[in-house]
Amino acid sequence: MSDPAFDAKSASFLEWFKAQPGATFHPNIKIQDLRANGAGRGIVTTADIPEDTVLFSIPRSAIINTETSDLPKRIPQVFETTGLEDTDNEADEDGSETSGPPDNWISLILIMIYEYLQGDRSRWKPYFDVLPNQFETLMWWSDQELSELQASSIVSKIGKDEADGMFRTRVLPVINEHANVFYPEGSQRLNEDQLMLLAHRMGSTIMAYAFDLENEDEEPENDEEWVEDKEGTLMMGMVPMADILNADAEFNAHVNHGEDSLTVTTLRPIPAGTEVLNYYGPLGNGDLLRRYGYVTKKHARYDVTEISWDLILSVLKDTLRLDEAVWGKAVNELDLEEIEDAFVIERDSGEPNSKGELQDEPAFKELPSDLVDQLHTLLKEIRKISPASIPDKSIRDEITLSVIHRALELRLAQYPTSQVYDLDLLSGNKVSGRQSMAVTVRWGEKVLLQEAIDFAQEKVLKLKSKADPGAEPFAKRQRTK
């Protein structure tokens, strides 16, 4: 079903884009309404397109950033840096920094709010008309909706309170102090709630749409390196048209950062009627949902979860059954500065090739080495105090693996439903919308945890059979079952 109002916005955006000096747009592509697939707007080919074809180019002058918007010129005192500051001001992200020049995020949020408030007076108005005002990213989910993610570690990474703090301390004061600049003459001023909502809206748009802009003076270290991470890097900007591209873990186009313009080129031949896809990086579905508000089957290979040091400690304590004094002393010997609180469980998932295709099957190949090292450090301390509890290296290794194995089982048990139950929900189409995306994330993490459990168990059994050569090898025991 066509939607004339939606299509009219796409058409006037395209017309505006083509009018930008230096912009190009291939005749065999079009902006398409993909809302029926839950994908908003996207770009689709209308005829076969060969490999290495420039699909469109975006002049740098059409990008929204500190260099192109009027705002930094109108209130230079806000944007000025002394050159001595930490340019990505990471500390700002927790809302704790209340002074100093704005970092990349805050600068772009201020600029986006400014340009948005200019309405028809902004030269990017037709672009703002195709930017979203509703989001599926986790920041916008209710507690009830978030509870569907169960024990997923992604819930602790949403950062809503930090964002609220940052907007209140770094964004709203600038707008209020320079209201005559932000609000065009005669326009309605926004109250605090409306400004907070607008700041969140722009923050979420930047999170899902902005690009890190490579500095054209710097040679990329590696030609194959994709530009992936939006968090805490130097120059961010909104790149009209490049951000109409949707993305997946397998993709067929790439954004190249040139001196005067950014160009989007095909990585392989694209048949007519195919969506042109970009790449957001090797993100698991949890992170994809947090940053971009969607999940895909292909991104599941990059799923991750975390296991906490506290859980490992409690399993180790149960396993060794040491005297409280010995345990307390050994734990106190650990250098708190060096201690990791959580460890990432992930597969070896391979990388897409230069054509954007995935070739290797993902496989669980390694327990987190930082976890193994940290456990060894603690076991060494315990051994110093109680040598009998860990007589030799092979016992140490067996304890390490058994503890990780048991902790992984307990980690899986923190999710209240089983893998089978979740899969039934998904394959029977019994869930939809946000609930379906949450079930996809939690199911993927359970599958990963089960792979990690099987891997750890096999290692424990191998080690035991090595220590006791009379025992049947693990593989044989498996076969005769």
Ligand SMILES: C[S@@+](CC[C@H](N)C(=O)[O-])C[C@H]1O[C@@H](n2cnc3c(N)ncnc32)[C@H](O)[C@@H]1O
């Ligand atoms: C850079 S924008 C792409 C353009 C966007 N579809 C639009 O209509 O404005 C990124 C957003 O597009 C959507 N998106 C991108 N790739 C997607 C995909 N493979 N499936 C579903 N939605 C996708 C998500 O909402 C994401 O936050």
